[in-house]
Amino acid sequence: MKKYLTILSGHPRGGEKTWNSLYRNVIEPLNSDLAVLTGNKWVSNQSFVKKSKYKWFFDEPDDWFSYYEERYHGNWKEYFELGKNTGLYNSGSIHFALKDILLNNYLNEIKAYEQIIFTRFDQFYINKHPDLNNKFIWIPEGEDYFGICDRHAVVPSEHIKKYLDIVDYINSEKSIETKDELLNCEVTYKNQLIQNELLPIVKRFKRSQFTVSIKGDKNNWRIPKYKIYLFGGIFLKYPDEFLDSVNNLRKHEKLRLFLSNNLQIVSYYFYLLLRKKLGTFKKTTFKK
Secondary structure: OEEEEEEEEOOOOOHHHHHHHHHHHHHOOOOOEEEEEEEHHHOOOOHHHHHOOEEEEEOOOOOOHHHHHHHOOOOHHHHHHHOOOOOHHHHHHHHHHHHHHHHHHOHHHHOOEEEEEEEOOOEEEOOOOOOOOOOOEEEEOOOOOOOOOOOEEEEEHHHHHHHHOOHHHHOOOOHHHOOOOOOOHHHHHHHHHHHOOOHHHEEEEOOOEEEEEOOOOOOOOOOOOEEOOOOOOOEEOOHHHHHHHHHHHHHHOOHHHHHHHOHHHHHHHHHHHHHHHHHHHHHHHOOO
């Protein structure tokens, strides 16, 4: 049994520079096979088409709610309505359906591996991904938004079926009994892990990646506003995620290597830190 399978799932955002960071920092160091789950309409001559062992391309619906209507008859629609003002209604309905497609079509292929890295196309990696203990589900620190971060996870094969089984949860009566004031993707994810008795085996590891976008990408929720200058037209979505990743890299590398190998990243890191401090200063100084 080979140890790692990395699954890229969703819309192919981020571009070749971002995907090269995945090959360099995840696929190659961990000797991982690569699987790609995305709609046919997004596929052309991208590098991940050649590099992937498994090409799970499908005819993507124009309206993802039709996916649920054809297969489920419980509370899923009412559940999404509860999160209509968050990313749950749009991006969540896509993200959960993608997990359902994996669960119902490719589970045998997935379970041929010891550990599965379930992640997104738009994650930019700036350090080598750790080789993690296969007794736990590993999730990067931060970006929890009252739940738990749903952008990247390393899951033991023995738990992957329960991990992917999120649509059964949102379709159940249990899901709409939630007392959460804010219902978003992260809260849903955490509640599903609780329901499927997986939360006790979740551990966190230091973040070394951040979410990015390039011009022309289809974004379902957060619009990127922070451009990393002289870095191939890449925009950040979540500045704190970027700052945390670079902070962890600073602690990992010697200062000289850190500065010489990551000049554009370092420059933007200090620029964002300055913006953050000035913003705090203004709030403190001009507070009524």
